[in-house]
Amino acid sequence: MTKLWGGRFTKGTDVLVEEFTSSISFDRRLYKEDIAGSIAHARMLAKCGIIAADEAEAIIAGLTDILADIEAGNFSFETALEDIHMNIEKRLTERIGPAGGKLHTARSRNDQVALDTHLYLRKEAVAVGQLLCGLQEAIMETAARFPDAIMPGYTHLQRAQPILFAHHLLAYFFMLGRDFDRLRGVWERADIMPLGAGALAGTTFPIDRKQVADELKFGRLYENSIDAVADRDYMMEFLSFAAILMVHLSRLSEEVILWCSSEFKFVELDDAHCTGSSIMPQKKNPDVAELVRGKTGRVIGHLMALLTTMKGLPLAYNKDMQEDKEGLFDTVDTVKFSLSVYAAMVRGMKVNAPRMLAAADEDFTNATDMADYLVKKGLPFRQAHEVSGKSVRYCLEKDKKLTDLSLAELKEFSPLFEEDILEAIKVETCVAARNSYGGTSPSQVKEALAGGREALKRQLAWLDTHRKNGI
Template sequence: MSKLWGGRFTKNTDVAVEEFTSSISFDWRLYREDIAGSIAHARMLAKCGIITADEADQIIAGLKSILADIEAGNFSFETALEDIHMNIERRLIERIGPVGGKLHTARSRNDQVALDTHMYLKREIAAIARLLWDLEAALVETAANHPDVIMPGYTHLQRAQPILFAHHMLAYFFMLARDFSRLQGVWERTDLMPLGAGALAGTTFPIDRFYVAEQLKFAKVYDNSLDAVSDRDYIIEFLAFASLLMLHLSRLSEEIILWSTAEFAFIELDDAHCTGSSIMPQKKNPDVAELVRGKTGRVYGHLMALLTVVKGLPLAYNKDLQEDKEALFDTIDTVKFSLRVYATMLRGMRVLGERMSEAARQDYANATDMADYLVKKGLPFRQAHEVVGRCVRYCLDAGKRLTDLSLAEFKQFSPLFEADIIDAIQIETCVAARNSYGGTSSTQVKHQLQTAKEVMAKQQAVLDLYTKGNV
């Protein structure tokens, strides 16, 4: 098959080279954006008098018919035509004749693929933002539905201090809210229109790049043509956003996996979100959480791969940049899958509040409160720490909890202890006392819930903006 760029060549491309350099096996995904960008380009060419209005109409009609064919499954993509751009252009020329060849006036595949990728990522950012918002909603719902459940808080995976389960869930909400904010930054730097940069230096034709940007709903146009065709910062930034998002989901996954074990028994996952064992009939495995945890490394790999690809490239376009697509596409698929299944899993999860509360009463999660009690009685904290440490050692040897001790036993360690010590170290009291801003008291958690709802209301306005900002 003759190449649309083959005039300078005297030999056909080696079949192995065709297969190696072809990107159509994955960049076919860009067909909507490629056709939308070409339609806007054709309109601009006619507006600027570079082609006639009739020629533009023929081109646009031909492109729309190709779009219909692709979406109906009646379009055969060919490896020999290398990429989505050449596949569509070849079919356009076959369909409407030589006038189809005028479409590529004043543009290059370099700025064309940059345009397609910007448009594609904008569309996917909008979809991911909605899924992320829904997962945030699932976390808020879970917290709001269990306002009084107390659980152990952990450091070093050892029981540390009692906290509200809702407080724990909202910690993940605020992580994801930062991710949403980061995604807004990615959108801003993706919302740049590169078409008109040509291969690297612009074009000799009197084009109107701002008209194209308006047609395609871009907020800004690249100021420098070299930058426009070589920039992949926005993709790398998206992969960085995705890596942090998956990091947060992976941390939550680890806790979901631990909490669903018989050893913890803090939650029970719905059967619909678990699988069994082919040999052990009793097993109920938290596969969704495990897969999300595992796929996190996959997303990290794509980020590192593209950083490595771009780091040594001179300006402007290089074939290396073809490597951005598979990393981007797979990351998008992975993130969307993870967000979708995670929100459903959380909503189906049963919280075993009594078991959590009992675990919080075990061990000595109230020891810090006992030290604080002594401090409020006038003892320096370091001395209070020593007193409580000796008291804990006594309880360990005697097989008791701190709340099991009599006042006489307390006074063996400090005369500052009074009858009110027992109430002061009840886990309900310990939780309620942590009323500093951002703390785990019921009052503070209610404030955090209200803040979360306000954040999500602002995010909804962003979602509407993204919908309007896509073709």
């Protein structure tokens, strides 16, 4: 097959080289972006007098027909044509004749593919953002369903202090909120229009880049033609966002997996979100959580791969940069699938509140509150800490809980203890007392839920505005 760029060459491309350098197997998914960019480019060429108006009309009609063919499954992609750009251009020329060959005037595949990926990532950032908000909604709904459930909070995976289960879940809500903020930054960096940069130096034709940007609803133009074709920051930023997001989901997955175990018995996942064993009939495995935890490594790997690819490249375009897409596409798919299935899993989760409360009550999670009680009676904190620690050691020797101790026993450790100490170290009292801003008290969690709902409204409003910039 004669290559569109073959004029300088005296022999055909080796078949293995064709297969090795071809990207059509994965970049075909950019067909909609490629056609939208080409239509905007053709309109601009006609308006600037670079091609005739009837040629532009033929190009646009031909591209519209090709779009319909692709979406109907009636388009045959050819490896020998290398990529989505050449596959579409070749078919266009076959359909409308020489006018199709004028479409590539004043552009290069370098700025063309940059445009395609900017359009694609801008669109997918909104789609991912919608799913991210959906998971936040699921977390908030689940937290609101169990406003009074008390569980042990952990440090070093050791029981530390009693907290509300809702408070624990909302920690992930606000983590995801920061992820959403990062995603907005991705969208802003994707919202820069590169077409018109040519191969790297701009073009000799009197083009109007702003017209193309306006038609495709870009907010900004690249100010340097070399940067326009060499930049992959927006992709690296998306992969970084995705890696951090998946780390957050992986941490929640680890907790869900622990909580589902017989050793914890804090939650039970719905049967629809678990699988069984081929040999052990009793098993109910939290496969969704485990797979999300596993896929996190894959997403992190794609970030590392692109960072490594880009780190040694001189300006401007290099064929190495073809390696940017497979990891990006896989990350988009992985993140969207993970968010979708995770939201349903969180909504279907059953909480074993009595078991959580018993765990919080078993392991001296109220020891800090005992120390705080003595501080409020005037004892310096370090001394109060020691008194509480000795009380815990005594309970361990006697196989008791702090709330099992009599006032007489407690006064052996400090004369400052009064009758109200036993009420002060009940786990319910301990939770309610942590009323500092952002704390675990019921009133603070209620405020956090209200604040979260407002934040979610703002996020959804942003998505609604930016969804209109899609193609």
